[in-house]
Amino acid sequence: MSVELPSPLLWLLTLLLGLCLGSFMNVVITRVPVMLMRRWRAEARAALELPAEETSTFNLLTPSSMCPRCEYPITWRDKLPLVGYVLCRGRCAQCQTRISPQYPLIELAGAGLTVAVVAIHGASLASLMLIGVCLALLALAVIDFRTQLLPDAITLPLLWAGLGYHLWFQPLWLANAVIGAMAGYLVLWGFYWLFKLLTGKEGMGYGDFKLLAALGAWLGWPFLPLLLILSAGLGAIIGLTMQFAMPRLRGMPIPFGPFLAMAGWIAILFDSHLMSLYQGLLL
Structure with a gap:
């Protein structure tokens, strides 16, 4: 409506x-x-x-x-x-x-995020929920950047809200959302253990798994490869730029959550256009 x-x-x-x-x-x-x-x-x-x-x-x-x-x-x-x-x-x-x-x-x-959602998706109840997820991602990005924490109090309700969004507005996409939540968690969980076995170090935290699971619930499993590519690309570009501009940051761990949040914003705002572009590049 x-x-x-x-x-x-x-x-x-x-x-x-x-x-x-x-x-x-x-x-x-x-x-x-x-x-x-x-x-x-x-x-x-x-x-x-x-x-x-x-x-x-x-x-x-x-x-x-x-x-x-x-x-x-x-x-x-x-x-x-x-x-x-x-x-x-x-x-x-x-x-x-x-x-x-x-x-x-x-x-x-x-x-800016609120205006962008309404400009792209219109003024509706569904858009209000999209504004909510964009602002939750904003809070998570800043909290993770400042404290390297991704609180369950935000990530888990975000996951359930994503499933509820599809149940209410896009029931035909609900199965993709459920698989997206499961696969989003398992993909980063697998990367975490592979990195730990190879290096003996922890490359990311469990909050990152839950955040990608929440994004998978909102966007569906087809978006997961695109989210990972976007977040990794943004992380590499911004991380290297920050370390080059501020030498004191060199060698310090950079949280992955803000880049997942950025990728989430891009995918939520430009979902169908972004997926069409992505599929066109693959084909």
Whole structure:
């Protein structure tokens, strides 16, 4: 079901929606790793039979946003996507500590992905789900780049949402999606063990397996070779460029998740056109 709105109003609403969702992705990116660390610490203390730590509630909603340095609460005006950052001139209103440019950049990325989905796939409920997967990939890419973690709390719901998407909107493609989820996990699992047997090192983490499984659920098994080619190509180009531009990164492990996410965006936005191009090159 598509939504029919006057074109200027549609694009304004799409842009505002993308900015707001991008702002929420900042919360996810910032807080989910801390939530995981807190949970793992509590589980470790319980396993060692140590007394539980006294900790305050910390989740995506609590506590309210505050400056990480002076803990001054951020006002509603300063939370407005992009506007708040500009009004504060990129600094905390209380202690003048510089605010990370990550926040406006993620908001802009959220807006860009949202507008791109609507421009290519139209304004519909199916597009809203595609916006959701693109933003989840954005959060996973940044979390993995910063912490080398791909949280199950995002990858596993993403996998089930992909199967649900096909069950609802494309039931004839559901079998391909199920096989895609299974094959996506097993392919990288196989690469992981082959690399480990040959080198004695771990080339990637289990989160990468789950992320490719989630992409397989959204796109179906025919897209898996293309996803691997795209992600490996992007990883080689961007990784080499980063190490050449920043010598301090040489020899450091580069997470694979961001490149899988990029390949996922490309495949989701240009699915049929990309597959036609890929098949044409093969033939």
